[in-house]
Amino acid sequence: MLTGGLLALLGGAVALTLVITSAAGPDQAGPLMATPTSTPTPTVTSPANPADTAPATVEPSIPAIPPPANLPVVNYDAAPGGFPADPDPMSTVRLREGLHPTAKVGAYDAPGGRPRAFLAPTLAGVPLTVPIVERKSGWAAVLLPSANRTVAWVPPGNWKTVPLRDQLVVERKTFRLTWLRDDKPVQTWRTTLGTRATPTPLGRTFVLGRSDLGDNVYADTDVFALGAVPDDPDAVPSGLRGAHIGLHTWYNDDTLGKNVTDGCIRITKSGQRKLLEEIIPGTSLVVVDKLPAPTPGPLTAG
Template sequence: MLFDRLTSRFGVGPLATAFGVPALVVLALLVNSALHHDRVARPAAPPPSSATAAPGTPTTAPPDDEPVPVAGPVPAGLPVIDYDPAPGGFPADPHPDDTTPLTEGLSPTRPIAAYDAPGGRPLALLAPTISGVELTVPVVTRRAGWTAVLLPSANRRIAWLPEGGWSTTVLRDQIVVERRPHRLTWYRHGEAVDSWPVALGMPGQLTPLGRTFVLGRTPPPQDVYGGVDIFALGAIPDDPDAVPTGLRGAHIGLHSWYDDSTLGRNVTNGCIRLTRSAQRKLLDEVPSGTPLVVVDELPAPPPTA
């Protein structure tokens, strides 16, 4: 289901209210829903990284003698990244399907410029909140004097931030969603805690692949969500024109449903549905900023001797 302008009990202000039955979450703060069916359990081994190059978690600090690209002046009138789709021009996530846990989050303490590269062009501002909800974005990697983070309100995009104007926090959790087996697994410190079957996006509105994160939470706007709060994610539909008109501008959501019979099927507008008990568990344990990665399927673990 998609969500659209909600009201948050998570942070300081409204987050959204949904209006229908499908499967994507909009955090512009008003959950919208079309009319389709939503759809959750076995622990798994820690997720093997699907990337062979740089890991997806910050590494050690760069050498002291590495030159620091200068942050260019910030022009007046830059757009602020909010619940609407982020401005274009930001670089692609170099490892969107890397399941290596991202263990550090970054929270702006004032509006800060987001660049397309270290020393590159400032394209937008990241504010401390989006729609009144405190923003925490996972850190992807670092270079001298610069930090790359997953971009909110965009799919598989990163932004580069210069030093200053933000604080960091430890991210202990990770959520991995596998599209082929229709499975969600929750990890803590790289170890599987629990796993549940899920319902995912239908053909033409598939749940977007790649790394994203929990943007915030909102109360359920309708009984179809089973009376359980909803997580709005940083991801948006890959093809916004494919979703029902009432869901345009929505974000992908992680939520429960009044009926578990569609679990294991592709029936949503892109959202991730799971059981009410599983959603309550995640709401109790998983904070804003927690990374979530959607892959087709994790590699099978090597056979034991």
């Protein structure tokens, strides 16, 4: 594991300082459990007209304005303003690719638009991978770290893609977290979520990294720090200002099915340890009130 910078996470009652680590970097996908599929037999058909054989139209690339050197670098603090809203924040469609900067890259408000900040290869000392939500003219729109329901546009160059097979979906009304791999449900756990004053933020976010706290309150189990932050920073205790939303376990399961946290998502110890084995940075997590259809499968007991 790679030890990174010091981070703050929303805890139960006190502010905590975290050392974030990365279990699997951009080139490590972790354990895989793919279901074998048969290879379709190719078929050959005659085109209906000559236009069917024409090459696909390539969308012209939009040039990027060179970003000023004095722009801020996105870090664990609140992200700079001026970025656009996520075009589909409540979508539960899996985000299949992440973007990992290989050098400092400009983050823009639109393809060919105004540069607002930089994304660096690491954030708080760990490799940064942000999910791609849209592509246009060679540019990629990614979920912006340290902000809620916000994207940044990144021009071509100085980044590579990371395949993302997993997705986490949290339902606030039913207190359920479902882990999906390749769009198929794997396991579901009961959760503890934020209070009315400090609700778990709705919308798409992602796993930023993990941290080894070495603390009994977290059942001596690593926590995930997410890209999301409290919707109302002033509503959380003053000692937690600047903290991120976390996904973690707790020293007991007494509060499962209740709204008692400062916005974090708690699951069982065995559930958290399973996700720590399987989930890589950049994996998307979407919080909804309730899915249109019931989550498949029963709740996992432990």
